[in-house]
Amino acid sequence: MVRANRYFQDVWDTLKSTVVGMRITGKYLLRKPITVQYPDERLPIPDRYRGIHYLEQEKCIDCLACARACPIDCIEMDAIRHGKELEWVSFTLDYQKCMFCELCVYPCPKDCIHMGTEFALVVEDRSELKFDLLSFQGMSPDARVRKREAEEKKKVKDAEKAAKAAEKAATENGDGAKS
Ligand code: SF4
Ligand code: SF4
Missing domain, CATH: 1.20.5 (Single alpha-helices involved in coiled-coils or other helix-helix interfaces)
Incomplete structure (x- = not known):
């Protein structure tokens, strides 16, 4: 008799836990999925996010203020002056060293270097982490x-x-x- 009681108790517990489990599953079944299929989809990134820099090259005057402000000398630039015009050779930022502190952004007199929302630094060799921020070399x-x-x-x-x-x-x- 005790055995039979135990048997029915076990059956009851199993059914009960199945129903409870399925109730939780059912609740999520009707909700929209929240998984983001990165990299095809991305969550919105806040405007103040400090990601990979971008340069408004046309506004830059090669004053070196950003490079001087960088505490770990990540920024190097090279441009030839033709009177007021600049012929750009390179403007590199070394992401092997950069700590995304944003100190290079504030002293820019032309407000032309910014921290963007791009964050994926995927390379096969660390030396490739030295990025040239120029969109064109030479003169525009x-x-x-x-x-x-x-x-x-x-x-x-x-x-x-x-x-x-x-x-x-x-x-x-x-x-x-x-x-
Ligand atoms: S974010 Fe900081 S470490 Fe990176 S380049 Fe700018 S000043 Fe240098
Ligand atoms: S501080 Fe601004 S204007 Fe000067 S070199 Fe850097 S990005 Fe160009």
Whole structure:
């Protein structure tokens, strides 16, 4: 008799725990899935997230303020000056060292270096973690046009100056010959 009671008790417990378990499963069955299929899908990232930097190259003036502010010398840049225009060679940031402190961002006088929301630093070799932030090397098309216009203006000015100097010299020579 005791055995039979035990048997029915076990059957009851099993049925009860199955129903309780299925009730919890049923609740989640009707909810939307919350799993994000990374990297095809991504959760929204807050604006103030300090991810991989990005540079607004057109605004950058090669002043080195960001590089000087970096406590561990991650930033290096190289550009050739043509008057006011810059011909960019490189602007690298070494993510082997960077600690994402954002200290390079605040001193920028042009507000052109920012911390973005990209975070995936996946490489096969650590040396590949030195990123060039330039979107183009050399001069941008606009900068090239501005440089050409400035050179043409300079040529015209120089020619005018030379003409005036020649005129002045001719006048002086003429005065000298009369006296
Ligand atoms: S985030 Fe910090 S460590 Fe990284 S480059 Fe900027 S100043 Fe240097
Ligand atoms: S501080 Fe700003 S403007 Fe100066 S070099 Fe860095 S990014 Fe360019």
